[in-house]
Amino acid sequence: MKVLKFGGTSVANSDNIKQVLSIVSKASEKEQIVVVVSAMGKTTDALIHAANAAAQKNNAYKATLQELEKHHFNTIKELIPVQEQSEVISYTKQLFNQLETIYEGCFLLQELTPKTLAKISGFGELLSSFIIAKAAKNSIGANYKDSRELIIASDDYNNALVDFDLTFKKCQDYFSNNGARVTIVPGFVARTKEGKTTTLGRGGSDYSAAIYAAALDAKELQIWTDVSGMFTANPKVVKQAHEIPHISYHEAMELSHFGAKVIYPPTIQPVLQKEIPIVIKNTFQPEDKGTLITKETGLNKPVKGISHINEIALITLEGVGMVGIPGFSKRLFEALYLHDINVILITQASSELSICIAIHENDAEKAVAIVNDAFAYEVQLKKVKPVFVEKGMSIIALVGDQMKNHQGLSGKMFSALGKNNVNIRAIAQGASEKNISAVIDEKDTKKALNTLHERFFEERVKQLNLFVTGVGNVGEKFLAQLQQQKKFLKKNLKLNIRVIGISNSRTMVFDESGLNLNSWKEALQNGEKASLEGFLERIKSINLRNSVFVDNTASEAVSKMYEGYLRHNIGVVTCNKIACASDLENYRRLKFVSRKYNAPFLFETNVGAGLPIIDTLKNLIASGDRVHKIQAVLSGSLNFVFNNFDESITFHDVVQQAQNEGYTEPDPKIDLSGIDVARKILILARESGYELNLEDIENNSFLPKESLDTKENESFYASLHKYEEHFQEIYQKAKDKECRLKYVAEFANGKANVGLQQIEATHPFYNLEGSDNIVLFYTDRYPQQPLIIKGAGAGAEVTASGIFADVIRIGNV
Structure with a gap:
């Protein structure tokens, strides 16, 4: 025998229910099965919302009830042939009439007791299971059984405790005499020994399924939902998250506790002792393998998943009066327990100066008042401080049974978060090392989850x-x-x-x-x-x-x-x-x-575009070398200009060509004024460890003052036409000396200058062609023969490649 449970999304409408019936039909070909169904999607929430509205004398409950009734009747009409609808329509109408009567009572009395809320909450499962059972009776010969006749629980109406001995006996007696291949039962609902309806609390339909599986010693419990199993992280937050093929009961409980909504921890308890396998399957992709949950997984991956809980508040109790005094922790947790406040995470420093706990944000104000009241005497004596609360937090957790056998996981976790500036407010790790939890700012949750997923599941990319x-x-x-x-x-x-x-x-x-x-x-x-x-x-x-x-x-x-x-x-x-x-x-x-x-x-790319000038300099300095002197041609645009300028072409036209080919800045005066080169030699000097400002750089400009004073490109180019004779004279003087013109940057003895120089044929700069750059580093290790870096130093392609290289450097860190 197998037990199959279908969640609210799986039975939300007639199309989904048809898919469920197809799955059930196929499963029943091989063996007897029990099908546990939830209420149709969001029905239970709507019922509770309407109940609260009625108790507050808000007539809006009627519209909610009408909408629910309409949806259920539409589902009946779409699922069941007309000639066979009368029984199920009559039953459904009867339940909605009961609901209407209960709501009227809440409205008149302005009261909603736990007993009433329990009764209301279970109507969704009673409705859906009966409708689905009648549809399944026609197609696959299914039988219907009300779970309230089989599961016996206490009258703690919204979180009932199951009487397992009595429940198991009733289940075994019924199914031993029931020959149907398929039995459909409602989840969530149960009954007290006195015959009153009760409910099994959060995740109650899963819990019902687990109870049936344990009672009947089922071969397998299948939880059918809208995802293909448990994921390494929430796939809505971490796009690279993937299904976990096999996980242990304890790992599943840890992930469930920390926000994995596929199942709830109580679900696992009834099957845990009997070691009944659980499979999480996708109703809408039934061919997917899903996640298998067993006692042990056999997989050696230390981290199985990453989970989180949002809307967390941190409560801190601290004071020197706590040190060495027994009972502080007991008083704190007892005060919270007596007021039904659940503590999610606990951390305490060995100094005993403080205790920090994490609770749901909705409980924060209540908890602060309770704890301050419990320690009012100590606060008055200033032995402890008033409680400090921080809201807007999240808990993230690494989960895995094998984490204890792998060293350094905590270090990897915190290092990865630290590198991405995710501040950790509190840490908790049990001695079993099956869970490492950290409290962070909620706004960092997405980044933290993706960071950790990349670190532990995508290490290669x-x-x-x-x-x-x-x-x-x-x-x-x-x-x-x-x-x-x-x-x-x-x-x-x-x-x-x-x-x-x-x-x-x-x-x-x-x-x-x-x-x-x-x-x-x-x-x-x-x-x-x-x-x-x-x-x-x-x-x-x-x-x-x-x-x-x-x-x-x-x-x-x-x-x-x-x-x-x-x-x-x-x-x-x-x-x-x-x-x-x-x-x-x-x-x-x-x-x-x-x-x-x-x-x-x-x-x-600040110096030399794509040339590895700054990177080389950084490596020299990091390895203990010391720079004494730098000589360089650092402007690809100026080198291009003076390599192409002669008596056969105007200076204006050469500059225009340089700009057209992308060698200059959008404002070419930045290059020709020498300010660009001055900035570059300043950067190299600073990266060499010297403290200089731009005004410390001597700039010997070759441009006329009128050109330097222009405000836009049009007037700048006009000035170049005007002073063509000046530029030709500069060129001729260099030619007469058999020299070439290069705009040179120099740094030595803590001082720097830039300017146009006549370079002789024996100098390394003489044969520098096109837009190439060259840098000579004279250092302790290169005192006579300098370290030379030479190559294309301007142009969009090489500059872009230099930026690309920097991005890759970041990626390789």
Whole structure:
């Protein structure tokens, strides 16, 4: 014999019930089965809501009752042939008449007793089971039996205690004389020895099914619901969660206690002693294997699942008067017990200075009053402080029977949360190590669950969530490279990089499941109005793990937002040099905040675009080397300009060509004025450990003052036409000396300068072609022959590849 239980969603309407009957029919081909059914979806909640309304003299209960009656009659008409409807319609009408009478009594008396509530709560199962049984009688010859005639329980009406000896005897007597292949019974309801209706409390239909399974020594208890088993985490919160194929009773109870709603812990108790297997199955995908629950699993995975409970409050009792004094804990828990307040989690430091408990948020105010009253004398003597309460918390828990055999799980758990700036308020771990629980801020729940799931179930693939601002030349190339390399990164580097948000100066768009990089332009065009603060606030509210802000702009306003991102554990990758070349105090603060909040701050493309200049310098310093001197050509745009400028072309046209080909900033004066190069040598000096500001850099500009003073590109280009003779003269002087013009940055003896220089043929800079950059590092280890880094130092493609490299560096941490 097997027992099959179908939940409220499984029997919510006629179509679902037809699916249930198909499953039952197939199961009954091989053996005798008992089918336990819940009330039709949300019926019990509606009944209770209507009862409370009636007791408050609110006529709205009538509309609720009418709606329920209509739904049940419609179900009958859709399930049962017309000629066979009379009996079930008569029974259903009779039950609704009883309900109406009970509600009228509540309305007139303005009272709802536990006994009345129990009677009302059970009507949903009585209705659904009778309707389904009559439908099943026609199709598969099923029999109907009222559970109130078999399950005997106490009169604690909404949480009755079962008389197992009497119940088991009644069940065994009935089924030994019942030859039907299928017997359908209502869940949740029971009866006292005196014959009064009672109910089995939360999860009561599951509990009914477990009672039948234990009483009849069933081969298996099947719980049919709307999901394909128990999952490694809540699939609505963790998209990568997957079914657990096999789990132990204890693991299932732990997961159920901590929020896994598939079953409730009391369900397991009756079958636990008899070691009857439980299978969680999906009514709407019956071919799925589901989850098997047995005494032992045989699977060696230490962590079987991650669960959570929201709407938690932390209550803390503390004071020096507690140390070494017996009885404080007893008084605390006794006071809560006497007022029916359930304690979910307990933690106490060995110093005995405080006891911290977690309870449901709805009980918080009541608990505070109770505990303060219980310890009023100690509070008055200042031996203990008044109770401190923190609301808006969640409990997250790792669950697994084998966790005790694996070292370092707690460390991995807390390390993963810490790296994502999830603050842990309290910790509880039993000596059995089957559960490690932590209390966190509720707003961090989604991020915490995804972080832990990635750490313990997706260890080979790390997800990065990018938020990109600036989609001009560089930004567009960057997104194209991401799309091109997506599969490669996942397969070879085990990185799943998703772009969650994109913004330009006008609009911004977000998709928590990841934007389609084949159609991001259309999505952005139809996005909402953009703002720097709005972009940050949205990222904070989405609150994803491994979040990275990517700045592809040259905007000072955007650079001023970096600290806000870093303080919220959002990494920053940028090609924008303004922040790292800003005031020294701001540069230091960004570095400090990055370390404090464990948020990466990478800016390799600030110098040399895609060349590994800053990374190489950081490795030199980290390994104990010391920089004495730097010589560099750091402007790909200026190198391009002077490599292509001669007497056959105007300086204006060369600069225009450089801008058209993407070598310059949108404002080319930034490059030609030398400020861009000055920022770059400043960044290298700072990364070498020297303290300089931008005004400390000597800038020997070759541009006329009038060109430097222009306000927009049109007047700047006009000035280049005007001073063409000046530029030709600079070129001719270098040519006469058989030199080439290079815009050089130098740092030595704590001082730095930038300017146009005539480079002789013997110098390493002489043969620098196109838009290439070159850097010479003279250090303790490279005193005579410098460490040289050379290559393409400008252009959207190489800059985008440098940003890409920084993103990958974050992913590999």
